[in-house]
Amino acid sequence: MGNQLCVGDAITVANHEGVAYFQGWSERAYVIEPSIMVGGGSGGQIKFPVAIVMYEDGKVGWASVELLKRIDQKEVHHEQSAD
Numbered sequence: 001m002g003n004q005l006c007v008g009d010a011i012t013v014a015n016h017e018g019v020a021y022f023q024g025w026s027e028r029a030y031v032i033e034p035s036i037m038v039g040g041g042s043g044g045q046i047k048f049p050v051a052i053v054m055y056e057d058g059k060v061g062w063a064s065v066e067l068l069k070r071i072d073q074k075e076v077h078h079e080q081s082a083d
Helices: 073-082
Strands: 010-013 019-032 044-055 060-064 068-070
Touching: 010 044, 019 060
Parallel strands: none
Antiparallel strands: 010 019, 010 068, 019 044, 044 060
């Protein structure tokens, strides 16, 4: 198991209720416009990794890496049997 996330691993996402399942990695990017100030930055692009996740309701989305926490499969089965 180690520290590496594998496809199908159960995770929690800090800003979302319930369990999600890790589907893979991707990247998000956005453009930084050039500064209008004299001597300002020339602009460019900011890019960062994100996780692709599938929530229990079947919706797929992305989540910032720092919001993820892997959970033990035993915890998932315990939570589901309690419902």
